[in-house]
Amino acid sequence: MRKLLAPLFSSLLILGVSSTPGQEKKPRTTLDEDWKTLCGFQWLNSDPKEAWALLPNDSKVRAMALGNKGWSRIELSFYERSGHYINARWYYLDPKGKEQTNPAFFGIKTHLQEEKGERFLLRGKAKIKYELKEGVLILNGVEDLGKDVDPFVYTGKYKGVERNDKK
Numbered sequence: 001m002r003k004l005l006a007p008l009f010s011s012l013l014i015l016g017v018s019s020t021p022g023q024e025k026k027p028r029t030t031l032d033e034d035w036k037t038l039c040g041f042q043w044l045n046s047d048p049k050e051a052w053a054l055l056p057n058d059s060k061v062r063a064m065a066l067g068n069k070g071w072s073r074i075e076l077s078f079y080e081r082s083g084h085y086i087n088a089r090w091y092y093l094d095p096k097g098k099e100q101t102n103p104a105f106f107g108i109k110t111h112l113q114e115e116k117g118e119r120f121l122l123r124g125k126a127k128i129k130y131e132l133k134e135g136v137l138i139l140n141g142v143e144d145l146g147k148d149v150d151p152f153v154y155t156g157k158y159k160g161v162e163r164n165d166k167k
Contacts, residue, residue: 031112034119034132041160043137045074047091051153054142067095068102075153076137077157078110086110086123088152103150110144121154128154135160 020024029037045051048071070092071074077087089104121128128141136157141161143152 006116029132031114032118034130035078035080035084035112035159038131038137039080040163042163043076043078043158044161045076045156045158048072048074050155051155054153054155056151062150063092066102068100070094072099074154074156074158077163084110084112086121088154090152103152105152123152126152 022100030032052070053072071090072093073087073091079085079087086092087104087106087108090100091099091101094163108123113120113122113127113159119130121130121141123143126143127139128143130141134156136159140156141154141156143154145151
């Protein structure tokens, strides 16, 4: 009986390690394929608490003076028009419960780059790490525009939804 255990155990190890259909790792996408995916959707972070937490306290104080107690959502859209561009909006609820947007920017040039296996959105001097995973865009980064200007915080998970613009 003991003589059979070793071959049986070896067989199970081999079977367990060998890949089965559906377990093969998908080949990595190219930056151009990533860009097409980014352009194909509106990207929505409907729970931006993580991004709000990264906002410096002085920026939060200024926002809260206007009634902003945190962002309610962040929207991003990417498009191509003689280059790669991004639009972004940070939404919040005002004291009356009405959704407002501030800050927002439109048509800012951006680039994709890969370094040591990690991918980034480049916005000026800012490098925002990104990952596309099963319909979700995961961002990690802040674009700091300098003294007396609130930074743009991107960190969080964004779900790809149908585009509502015609860019």
